[in-house]
Amino acid sequence: MDELPIGRRVAYWRGRRKMSQQVFADRLGKSKSWVDKVERGVRRLDKFSVVYEIADVLQVDVQLLLGKDVERRPETQNCIDQVEVEEIRAALERYDQMSAFFQAVPHSPPLAEMRKAVSHAWLTYQHAKYGVLARTLPKLLRDAQAADSAYATGAEAKEAAHLLGQVYQIASSALRKVGEHELSWLAADRSIAVSQRAGDQLLAGLASFRVGSALLALGRVRPALEVNVNIANRLAPVHEPAHKGERLSVYGMLLLNGAMAAARIGDSATVRDLLCGAEQASLELGGDFNHYWTSFGPTNVLLHRCAAAVELGDGRGAVDTHEKIDVVGFNSLLPERRAHHFLDIARGYTQIGNIEKASEMLLEGDRLAPSEIRCRPLAHEVLSDVLRRTRGTPPAPIAELAEQMGVGV
Template sequence: MDELPIGRRVAYWRNRRKMSQQVFADRLGKSKSWVDKVERGVRRLDKFSVVYEIADVLQLDVQLLLGKDPERRPENPSGVDQVEVEEIRAALERYDQISAFFYAPPEPPPLGEMRKAVTHAWLSFQHAKYGALARTLPRLLREAQAADTAYNDGPYAREAAHLLGQVYQISAAVLRKLGEHELSWIAADRSVIVSQRAGDQLLAGVATTRVAMALLSLGRARPALEINVNAANRLAPGTAGNDSSPERLSVYGQLLLQGAMAAARIGDGATVRDLLAGAEEASRGLDGDANYYRTSFGPTNVQLHRAAAAVELGEGRMAVEVHERLDLEGFNALLPERRAQHFLDQARARALIGDIDVASEMLLEGDRLAPSEIRCRPLAHEVLSDVLRRTRGTPSASVAELAEHLSVGV
């Protein structure tokens, strides 16, 4: 991309944004002919004001348009800038499996190294290190795809597919956090397909929750509910010869929890209660909160989802009551991503009941625990904006500082 003429880069990013030349021209206030000449290099872009206007319409950093690396903001080390998301997108657009039909696959990375890299990526996600993870994901995706292609016909095929399925899940999870819901859906969908090749029902079950979460983020709550419940019914412990192992209980329970979140988005309180009750029963088969298949499932996590579902149903008071009854020892043992997400949910709950000061405190608590969960998520920006709008007088210095980090106007 760097060596391309600027007109070609304009065409590249316009196509990425799925804009026709006519639509792009209309948004710029130019003619279609003008756009065509720019993209073919017939007309030069020699005014910075026009370049900046084009970058604004294409919603990208002007440095990318100029063929340079976007300036990273050192004051926000936990943030993720646009070039990192585009690199993840490019990695997801690779189809090495098709190329392998025509050319010998590249030398794959050793599976031992892949296992370590995937474990490290999961730890990065569950500790809410989204910035560091976004920078490593493109390479991890490429290597996992190469391994899956190279080992496809050998004795390690299932293990390679299992690792790639996990990498797609990690990608789906972090992209959803960053508000890249369409990309999240693509990665999650890939994970379901690869997990089936890996021959692991439970991995496919967790992949299903990733698809459902992406759908929910896209406003597709009913399909999200249906696929969670359907997968849970197939994986239910004690039915159709299924065991009642901690792994199965965790994946089954997680499917029910995500189903409850989808039902809450629809406003179906009865289904929310039924699914939460099923998840709570499953959690009793575990020795506390565990992390089988990276689910963090257990009794405490069920309560966090109970509070989150109450927020979605508009029942802020109930969400606060659930929070006040939490087992603090169990809560503090959960991974940072889960706890910070809960603080964000509690900020929303407090805002619902008009307790703006405590809503601010919850956002700050989440930021202290896992800055990326607050600073990188569009949802957190929306909550902070609402809190600031409803704050009487001048916000505290800590809230004002957080707003500055998030570029949210005070």
């Protein structure tokens, strides 16, 4: 789309926003005729101030209007491409909440609708439908921000804040998957503040987990370890607390995330302690559940044992643990978690030189949740390693996957 004149790009984004020329003109304070002439290229946009105003109304980064967007390729339809990243960035860069400090927000979606939309977004993420999620996230962010502003006081204020905190966490997780780590950190950090306003310690704890994940992805390993362990200590289960299952799940995930950070710096003793703590929490929980969208339980603890072993360079230990995982428990987990594990264990197999099994794990993950394999930079690195270490011509399924992912054979 970067070859198009700016007027055509304006028309394209106006169409994606489902605005008529008249509505668009009204929001700009221009005439419909002016908009029509701009879109047809009859009238030039030679003032940056006007371009920025148009970008603001269309809720896109101004660079997209100036031709900096990326054409979506067929093989990335189910991933988050740069156009969608910029739309999410634009939604995060808006500070409309400040307007509510000065005057009432004119429009806000009903909270009942927001609850359904947020629940659907969580399921979309946990089924690894990242492309679908990316196309809904910008609007969901704007709607959740508007609801949080509109219901800033009164009985519904905490629920509105809770929903916005969840949306920030969904955005953080999705952005981290595709390598947008700074944006992931920003969204997670926003969730911490909003979650405190919601008055929910567990949501704030989960926001800390997202912050820890983003910091770890940024290479800020020790801060990642500290935030996970510190908040876990504050959420440590007490005797007969309210929402015990939810509390155990968030507490356990913080310990697991801390273990991954400790593994990154080679601190095997801390890894062992944190994994043991998470295992005890999972046994007390009594099974695999999805409380607070954590997928926490004994099976997920084993998956993290594998992942931590891989980070420590112990491919043999990772594979041995993988072979002990209960199939029924594993298959009960949501697709994102299982496909993520296949990627981790593919790395484990490469560490012990079993390239054939590593290839099988990548293909298994791709069959289960293609976006988890095809969209993640880490998966591209693992596949490149597999191809480099394959003797002779790669098997047809791996060669085909490499072609579809744009990884050179």
